[in-house]
Amino acid sequence: MKKPLAFYVGWTVTFIFSLKLYSYADLWLMDYMSRNYGSSWINSFPRSLLEFSFLIIIGILLFLLVYFGFRFEPTRKSAMLEFVIIGIPVFGLALLPLMNHLAYLNHFHYPEFFPTWLYRSPFTRTYAAIGGLLFGYELLLFIIRMVKCTARVRV
Secondary structure, three states: OHHHHHHHHHHHHHHHHHHHHHHHHHHHHHHHHHHHHOOOHHHHHHHHHHHHHHHHHHHHHHHHHHHHHOOOOOOHHHHHHHHHHHHHHHHHHHOHHHHHHHHHHOOOOOOOOOOHHHHOOOOHHHHHHHHHHHHHHHHHHHHHHHHHHHHHHHO
16 A cells, blocks of 8 residues: 555656646746747747647656556555545646636635645646646546446455
């Protein structure tokens, strides 16, 4: 049980760190390009390259989650553990656009559990799309594992 726990916690920390690093790198790059090159088409190329590399890193992280996630023997406890450690944070990402609307209704008071760099990023929609995809994957995987574990107990 310790190996899956360490893997899922490490994966979630790496995922959140990559989002934070991408957000800061993009803001720095946007500021640097606008100060040095002004408003021109050259501003969009480095940011596009950064986004391209970020999506490749997310794809690699998703592959690692699938590859190593299926190497562990699924039990009810490990399925719940994976869903809680990975599913809940990515569900929060999927809710980012909704949180922006709720903050607008609440006079721009964001919930305390959302970090500032996350909801002020120009890529909130990208984060939400990635979070929605990962949450859908985790939810269906959780249901499949719970059904398999229940069927194994009955036999």
